[in-house]
Amino acid sequence: MNNKNIAVINLNISNLGSITRALKKLNYKSIVTNEIKDLNNSSHIIFPGVGSFDKGVEKLKKHNLYDNLFNLIEIKKKPFLGICLGMQLLGSVGHENNKEEKGLDILKGNIEKIEKKNDKIKIPHVGWNEVNQIKKDKIFKNIKNNTDFYFIHSYHLKLVNKDYVISYTNHGNNFVSCVRKKNIYGVQFHPEKSLNNGLHLINNFLKINA
Amino acid sequence: MLKIRIIPTILFNNFKLVKGISFDSWRTVGSIMxxxxxxxxxxxxxxxxxxxxxxNNKSKVDLDLVNEIANETFMPLTVGGGIKSIEDVSNLLEAGADKVSINTSTFNNDFFVKEASKMFGRQCIVASVDYKIIDKEIVIFSNSGKVSQKVKFIDHIKKMEALGAGEIILTSINLDGTMKGYDIETLSKASANVEIPIIASGGAGKLKDFTDAVKNTDVSALAAASIYHFTNTTPRDVKIYLNSEKIPVRIN
Known part of the structure; x- marks a missing residue:
C-alpha cells in the first residue's frame, strides 16, 4: 500500500465506487468524506462528480465546503483533481436546470451547454473521444497524445484564460478536456472509467507532490 | 472525434450467462464472471x-454480483433488470453500476424516469426499448418481450428523452439472436427523432452488419451478444473492421 492519504469528496450525489475502486487497484488508501478535517489531513484531493451544477453548488454549501475548499486548494495549494462536475464546479457561473448558480470561481469561465451543430452531434456527449494535448504536462506522462478517454456530459467549462488549457476535445466544437492551474487539475472525462490509460492518469496525478 | 462504441451485452438468468432467440429459447452459454x-x-x-x-420473476438484480462485476470493470457498466424504484437505482449505483437501464417501469410509472434522472443525473439513466415489427407497425413490448404496449414508438422514445433519459438502447425482438443484421429502418427513424445517443441492439451476426448500421443511421453505439458467444469474432475484430471502413472506433 502506498502511504499517501487521498481524500475523495463525497457530496452524496454520485457513485463514488468507480473512483475508490480505481484507487484501490492502484494501491492507494483513500477516504471518502465531506469533512473539512479529512480534507485538511489529506495529501491529495479528488473531487469526482456527475449530476447537475446547481445540485453540486447546493451540496458544497450544505457541507460547508464552498469556502473551505477554495482555501484549501487556491490558497494552501493542496494537489487537487476535479473530475467532470468536480471540474465544472471550479468555474464561475452555471445555468443548469434554468438556475443560475455561482461556482468556486477558481477557474474563470462559465459552464455552457454543448452546442448541437448538426444531427450527428448527440447530446449528452457519451463515449470515447480523443484528448488532444496542446502542451506537455506530467498528468499525461507516458500517455500518448490523442489517446481516447471516456466522456459523459452535456455541459463544459468555457475557460477564459487559455494559458490553463492542457488539452482540447472535439464534439462539434472544441472544448477544454483537461485544465491545470498550478496545483489544481480538472478533467472533463472520467479517468476512473477509461481503462488502463485512465488509471495511469490518476496515478500520474497522485505522484505530484505538494 | 467521438468514437462509435462497440458494446458486448451480457444477459443472465439465475447467475448463468444465457442467450436466446427473439427473447425465447434461452440457453446457457457460460459463466458471467x-x-x-x-x-x-x-x-x-x-x-x-x-x-x-x-x-417477470418479480426479483431484483443481485447486488453482490453487480459489486463483483464492478470490481473487474474499469470501463462504463450499465446494469438492467427489474428496476422499479429510486431505491433500486440507488442500490445499483452504489453496488458499482455507472448507468441503469430501465424498461418495464417506464410504462408503469410515468414520473419514474423523470425522478431518477433528476436525482442521479441524466447520464446514468438509460431507457431500454424493446419492439417487434407487426404488420409493418413498430410495436413496443415490456416485461422482457411479454407485454405489448399501445404507445406509438416515436412518441415513446421522445417522451423518454423529455423525461430525462441520457441514452436509449433499442432492441429488435424479431432480430434478437438471429444474427441477420440490425434493423436499419427503425434505428434510422429513432436516431433522427431524438437528440440523445441511441444504442443499437439485436441482430448483429457478421462484421458487415456493424458497418451497415453506422453508415445508414445516426446510432452512437452497437451492442451485440450472439456474435461474441457463438462465433470467433471479438469486439476488437469488429473495431478493426470498422476502422478499415473509415468508421471512427477506439482501438487500443
Whole structure:
C-alpha cells in the first residue's frame, strides 16, 4: 500500500465506487468524506462528480465546503483533481436546470451547454473521444497524445484564460478536456472509467507532490 | 472525434450467462464472471449486463454480483433488470453500476424516469426499448418481450428523452439472436427523432452488419451478444473492421 492519504469528496450525489475502486487497484488508501478535517489531513484531493451544477453548488454549501475548499486548494495549494462536475464546479457561473448558480470561481469561465451543430452531434456527449494535448504536462506522462478517454456530459467549462488549457476535445466544437492551474487539475472525462490509460492518469496525478 | 462504441451485452438468468432467440429459447452459454473478466482484459468500450428474469420473476438484480462485476470493470457498466424504484437505482449505483437501464417501469410509472434522472443525473439513466415489427407497425413490448404496449414508438422514445433519459438502447425482438443484421429502418427513424445517443441492439451476426448500421443511421453505439458467444469474432475484430471502413472506433 502506498502511504499517501487521498481524500475523495463525497457530496452524496454520485457513485463514488468507480473512483475508490480505481484507487484501490492502484494501491492507494483513500477516504471518502465531506469533512473539512479529512480534507485538511489529506495529501491529495479528488473531487469526482456527475449530476447537475446547481445540485453540486447546493451540496458544497450544505457541507460547508464552498469556502473551505477554495482555501484549501487556491490558497494552501493542496494537489487537487476535479473530475467532470468536480471540474465544472471550479468555474464561475452555471445555468443548469434554468438556475443560475455561482461556482468556486477558481477557474474563470462559465459552464455552457454543448452546442448541437448538426444531427450527428448527440447530446449528452457519451463515449470515447480523443484528448488532444496542446502542451506537455506530467498528468499525461507516458500517455500518448490523442489517446481516447471516456466522456459523459452535456455541459463544459468555457475557460477564459487559455494559458490553463492542457488539452482540447472535439464534439462539434472544441472544448477544454483537461485544465491545470498550478496545483489544481480538472478533467472533463472520467479517468476512473477509461481503462488502463485512465488509471495511469490518476496515478500520474497522485505522484505530484505538494 | 467521438468514437462509435462497440458494446458486448451480457444477459443472465439465475447467475448463468444465457442467450436466446427473439427473447425465447434461452440457453446457457457460460459463466458471467468469466465473460466479464475476458471483456475487461480485452479493454472493451463498455459493458451492458442485464438480468432477464428479474421483472417477470418479480426479483431484483443481485447486488453482490453487480459489486463483483464492478470490481473487474474499469470501463462504463450499465446494469438492467427489474428496476422499479429510486431505491433500486440507488442500490445499483452504489453496488458499482455507472448507468441503469430501465424498461418495464417506464410504462408503469410515468414520473419514474423523470425522478431518477433528476436525482442521479441524466447520464446514468438509460431507457431500454424493446419492439417487434407487426404488420409493418413498430410495436413496443415490456416485461422482457411479454407485454405489448399501445404507445406509438416515436412518441415513446421522445417522451423518454423529455423525461430525462441520457441514452436509449433499442432492441429488435424479431432480430434478437438471429444474427441477420440490425434493423436499419427503425434505428434510422429513432436516431433522427431524438437528440440523445441511441444504442443499437439485436441482430448483429457478421462484421458487415456493424458497418451497415453506422453508415445508414445516426446510432452512437452497437451492442451485440450472439456474435461474441457463438462465433470467433471479438469486439476488437469488429473495431478493426470498422476502422478499415473509415468508421471512427477506439482501438487500443
Amino acid at each position: 468469466q465473460a466479464v473478466k475476458i471483456y475487461n482484459l480485452r479493454e472493451v468500450d463498455e459493458l451492458i449486463v442485464m438480468d432477464i428474469s428479474a421483472t
